[in-house]
Amino acid sequence: MDYTSLDDFLVRGRAALAKGPVALILAEDLVEVDGTLRHHLKAGFRAVLLFAPPELVLPADLAAQVHRIAFQVKSEGALMRAVNPIVEAAPPTTWLYYCYNAEYLFHPFCETRSVRELIAFHAEERRDAMLCYVVDLYAGDLWANPDAVDLENAQMDRTGYYALARKDEAGHVRERQLDFYGGIRWRFEEHIPKDRRRIDRIALFRAQPGLRLRADHTFSIQEYNTYACPWHHNMTASVMSFRTAKALKTNPGSTYDINSFKWHNSVRFDWHSQQLMELGLMEPGQWF
Missing domain, CATH: 3.40.50 (Rossmann fold)
Known part of the structure; x- marks a missing residue:
């Protein structure tokens, strides 16, 4: 409709x-x-x-x-x-x-378990939001794919991801919150504004009164921004995304500086959750 x-x-x-x-x-x-x-x-x-x-x-x-x-x-x-x-x-x-x-949600065991099963288990663990990593995808051949989008031969970085402590306005470290970086936002950071370099996104969440999404992809309720509960690891998911590569290759200010996104740590994306779990880009938590 x-x-x-x-x-x-x-x-x-x-x-x-x-x-x-x-x-x-x-x-x-x-x-x-x-x-x-x-x-x-x-x-x-x-x-x-x-x-x-x-x-x-x-x-x-x-x-x-x-x-x-x-x-x-x-x-x-x-x-x-x-x-x-x-x-x-x-x-x-x-x-x-x-x-x-040009973004695609992947979660642990998504080949056999639906997103409904995912959130049902997450809710049973008393979690109202799920941390997702926005993992950059990019075409291996930019001459053949000038917009950097190529599903058949999608590439991703297998290493180069890291996290820093997240601090509040007073400079105190926030409990169970981290700022995550990596991918082509990190490798081509000279073309990315500083406030857009993070790859963490609370993409899955439960509505409640007073909740607001903010410009930096965090929420007004701080517990929504945590990566896990206090007592054990929780599931995380990945949003596989051509968005940054597409923007860098369609933006006149960066396109001529980038002939290829591939480097020695590029690997072909298999479009399978197992690959992401093995690379540490997805956490199954207690869901087996």
Whole structure:
């Protein structure tokens, strides 16, 4: 179903938020939108909301399965203007997820277990949010794929990830919170603003009154920003993303400085959760 605006959806389509998990997908451009939608529909989300510009044309089968909301994703503050009204409108405890086009959620054992099973177990561990790592994907051959998107030969970094202590406004270290870095945001950091170099994102979370997503991909409730509970490790997931590579190769200020994203630690992405767990980019926690 199509909606002329987010306000229109909140009037006519609000019932889609009644039972999660609900995926919010923001289309910044027209690249790989179809594949992103199909990936998350297959993952088991009960509803998929697509925030997209009017020029996007969807195949009929996808158009029938998603709630399309006319929205300018590239406008200033678009992420918060899209997510926070949905958080406010959703019933408390509804699980939500957000990502951009050319991004794909992977969680432990996702080949055989759905996202519904994932959040059911996570909720049993009294967790209301899940830390995700945004892992950069990129084309191995930029001459053949000038927008850096190549699903058949997607590359990723197998090493080079690290974490630093996260501090509050007073300079005190926040408990169970870390700032994570790595991937091409780290290797090409001269082209990335300092406040956009982190790769941690609380992409899966449960709505509740007063919760707000902030510009740095953290939430107003600090416990949502933690990587684990106090007593043991919890699951984490990965958002496999062409977004940074695509931006670096379509931005005139950086495209001519980058002939290839490949380096000696590049490895082909197998599109399988086992690879991510073996590389330490995903934590199964107590879920076996």
